Amino acid sequence: MAMRTMKRRNDNDGDEQKTKPALDNRRNSLAAAIEAESERELVVREKELSFQQFKLDSEMNQRELDRVERQVEREHQILMA
Structure with missing residues (x-):
């Protein structure tokens, strides 16, 4: 009987080791x-x-293009006046 108990304990230890890697x-x-x-x-x-x-x-x-375009338009208006 003691042999079976020891064997079961050893088997349980093996199960714990198997679940640890899975975890x-x-x-x-x-x-x-x-x-x-x-x-x-x-x-x-x-x-x-x-x-x-x-x-x-x-x-x-x-915005830079718009600024340049407005400046050119103003210069054109000044030249036309």
Whole structure:
């Protein structure tokens, strides 16, 4: 009887060892998923910022063109007067 008890204890220890790697694998998998999601969010944020920078640059260029156009129009009006 004592032999069976020892054997069961040894078997239970083996089960605990089997579940530990599974738990570690789930943790690692979850950590990898979180990391991948974070990387995707960073890429999306980077693209959004890049687009906003492009829009800002475009607006600044358009304002400069408008300013030059108004200046040329004023000079033309002065010459015509």
